[in-house]
């Protein structure tokens with residue numbers, strides 16, 4: 364299990380690089396995905412995790428599912444709605460802080476799975492929010508940069 368990097372660390376501010384296609388399916392990538400899954404599932408309120416959050420500057424994020432995570436490699440938003448939703452948001456890299464943020468209501472994402480197969484998925488509501496949050500991580504952006512307001516929770520560690 365990896366340590367989740369926190370907001371002040373510059374690693375979270377870098378633009379992550381695309382995973383070279385030849386590396387998909389490699390032992391190295393399997394290890395990274397395994398580490399990401401372990402780290403995400405070990406966190407109680409974590410919903411998704413981007414590779415930079417464990418110090419890996421690659422364009423990968425995973426979303427928690429009951430049995431195995433959904434894996435998005437080299438994701439791209441190919442369509443996004445103009446219509447926004449106002450939501451509450453937090454981040455494993457910003458411990459103890461929640462905020463209100465505007466996110467597009469709907470989007471379409473294209474990505475590769477762990478075997479290098481391209482897939483396209485439409486998302487709305489909560490899932491659209493998660494995807495936008497994770498893609499921001501890959502571009503060095505945190506929700507605290509965009510939030511309308513921020514609230515501290517008592518749960519800080």
Ligand code: CO
Nearest residue numbers: 453454455456
């Ligand atoms: Co986050």
